[in-house]
Amino acid sequence: MAMEISSGWDLVILGSGPGGEAAAMRAVKGGLRVALVDKEAGIGGSCTHLGTIPSKALRHQIRQLVRHHRNPLLHGIIDAPQVQWQQLVARSMEVVQAQVNVRIGHYGRNRVRIFPGFGRLDGPGRVLVEGEDGRQHLLETRNVLIATGSRPYRPDDVDFSHPRVYDSDSLLSMTHTPRHLVIYGAGVIGCEYASIFAGLGVRVDLVNTRQHLLDFLDAEISDALSYHLREQGATIRHGESYARVSTDAQGVTLELESGKTIRADALLWSNGRTGNTQQIGLDTVGLEADGRGHLRVDDSYQTSVEGVYAVGDVIGWPSLASAAYDQGRFCAAGLCGGEHKRVTDVPTGIYTIPGISSVGHTEQELTAKKIPYEVGQAFFRDLARAQITGEQTGMLKLLFHRDTRALLGIHCFGYQATEIVHVGQAIMRQPAPNNTIDYFVETTFNYPTMAEAYRMAAINGINRISR
Ligand SMILES: Cc1cc2nc3c(=O)[nH]c(=O)nc-3n(C[C@H](O)[C@H](O)[C@H](O)COP(=O)(O)OP(=O)(O)OC[C@H]3O[C@@H](n4cnc5c(N)ncnc54)[C@H](O)[C@@H]3O)c2cc1C
Numbered sequence: 001m002a003m004e005i006s007s008g009w010d011l012v013i014l015g016s017g018p019g020g021e022a023a024a025m026r027a028v029k030g031g032l033r034v035a036l037v038d039k040e041a042g043i044g045g046s047c048t049h050l051g052t053i054p055s056k057a058l059r060h061q062i063r064q065l066v067r068h069h070r071n072p073l074l075h076g077i078i079d080a081p082q083v084q085w086q087q088l089v090a091r092s093m094e095v096v097q098a099q100v101n102v103r104i105g106h107y108g109r110n111r112v113r114i115f116p117g118f119g120r121l122d123g124p125g126r127v128l129v130e131g132e133d134g135r136q137h138l139l140e141t142r143n144v145l146i147a148t149g150s151r152p153y154r155p156d157d158v159d160f161s162h163p164r165v166y167d168s169d170s171l172l173s174m175t176h177t178p179r180h181l182v183i184y185g186a187g188v189i190g191c192e193y194a195s196i197f198a199g200l201g202v203r204v205d206l207v208n209t210r211q212h213l214l215d216f217l218d219a220e221i222s223d224a225l226s227y228h229l230r231e232q233g234a235t236i237r238h239g240e241s242y243a244r245v246s247t248d249a250q251g252v253t254l255e256l257e258s259g260k261t262i263r264a265d266a267l268l269w270s271n272g273r274t275g276n277t278q279q280i281g282l283d284t285v286g287l288e289a290d291g292r293g294h295l296r297v298d299d300s301y302q303t304s305v306e307g308v309y310a311v312g313d314v315i316g317w318p319s320l321a322s323a324a325y326d327q328g329r330f331c332a333a334g335l336c337g338g339e340h341k342r343v344t345d346v347p348t349g350i351y352t353i354p355g356i357s358s359v360g361h362t363e364q365e366l367t368a369k370k371i372p373y374e375v376g377q378a379f380f381r382d383l384a385r386a387q388i389t390g391e392q393t394g395m396l397k398l399l400f401h402r403d404t405r406a407l408l409g410i411h412c413f414g415y416q417a418t419e420i421v422h423v424g425q426a427i428m429r430q431p432a433p434n435n436t437i438d439y440f441v442e443t444t445f446n447y448p449t450m451a452e453a454y455r456m457a458a459i460n461g462i463n464r465i466s467r
Pocket of ligand 1: 311313
């Protein structure tokens with residue numbers, strides 16, 4: 001079939017995830033001629049189809065089930081274990097489709113041309129697109145943005161073709177509800193799915209290769225997560241690594257280096273991700289990815305090759321949709337002659353049950369840096385809003401400088417933690433002297449709200465330094 005040549009593009013983007021989409025929208029608004037390439041039929045990236053959106057939609061449904069299950073008024077009407085995995089996935093896919101529709105609208109309104117197909121660099125200023133129908137397009141462009149995302153890492157000695165072995169992508173196609181699931185890898189995705197399955201009434205074994213859960217978190221919050229996962233029935237095994245995974249018709253056996261053996265109906269492998277940089281023609285422009293498939297970029301998100309940029313999971317940390325959006329926007333703004341900005345202060349948002357969110361320093365970091373700080377805490381059980389909603393598990397912890405009273409870290413777990421954190425983040429980002437814990441005692445907040453936790457935590461903290 002003949003190849004069609006399409007010239008005169010200012011920017012060709014590989015990948016329609018949050019990084020690619022945000023870059024496309026910002027670039028067209030800045031007057032650039034933009035084309036976007038995606039190998040999947042549905043746009044939105046793995047964020048919309050496999051990662052963020054389906055997992056959060058699943059988690060929301062499980063939370064509702066758990067709440068119903070705990071509500072004595074509804075006892076006997078609905079029982080969490082009666083709900084099947086496929087039903088939850090089917091509902092989540094409605095959200096996925098709604099998101100895809102919104103995104104299609106963005107591309108249409110902003111006149112970004114979409115080329116469906118696998119894109120690869122084909123020398124400087126050229127991108128070759130191969131569609132599923134065999135059609136080929138050669139796009140000639142001034143700039144290329146690689147936003148091809150990442151995929152779950154699959155070690156060679158684990159048989160992912162076996163119907164009981166899953167990763168976070170293939171889990172959405174699981175056609176049964178396991179009674180017992182072993183999750184190998186207790187990073188954010190492993191912990192989130194441990195909460196989801198435990199909430200569904202599935203027996204969960206969570207195998208952590210490290211000594212603590214999510215050890216980048218403030219230690220108190222990490223401990224709280226371990227406690228609540230255990231309370232939900234999950235068994236957590238820290239400091240373990242696998243020796244062998246064997247499969248049979250009935251399930252999976254995970255043998256650990258420590259000599260332990262865990263037998264389960266299914267395995268969720270959740271141990272790392274790899275950047276999608278294979279077969280995309282990096283060598284044709286003289287680029288190379290590192291061992292994890294990541295590309296190195298400078299402050300303008302340009303790789304070592306002029307005119308070739310990269311954003312999102314493909315550049316590694318923090319590998320979050322939230323950050324990928326901003327990286328895409330900032331990269332495109334730079335291409336349109338705007339300011340180069342780097343995404344740095346990224347809040348963590350962990351959608352376990354209860355959820356977790358934090359921004360800024362942890363207590364461990366402040367102690368190591370010998371920064372004199374104090375702690376202000378509010379427990380959700382004392383908040384009127386939490387008592388009304390029955391969401392009394394959780395706390396907000398503010399870390400602030402004893403002398404300047406500037407906020408240094410915000411750590412929250414419990415109901416709406418991922419929303420609550422942004423109130424404090426807005427203050428923490430203010431330049432001195434506006435970044436101050438006093439803001440929360442001098443400002444009237446709605447009542448009763450979860451945000452009221454800021455006032456309680458600030459008073460608690462200020463009392464400690466006034467003694
Ligand atoms: C289970 C799970 C839960 C998550 N939860 C959250 C969360 O709650 N919050 C959060 O902020 N982040 C979350 N993430 C992370 C988030 O999904 C990623 O950080 C985000 O999707 C990265 O966006 P991206 O733009 O880099 O690429 P992606 O979203 O990965 O999209 C990349 C796109 O590029 C396309 N592509 C790849 N190669 C080519 C090629 N050669 N040619 C054409 N197209 C190509 C792919 O088809 C895909 O559409 C989660 C991830 C997972 C797996």
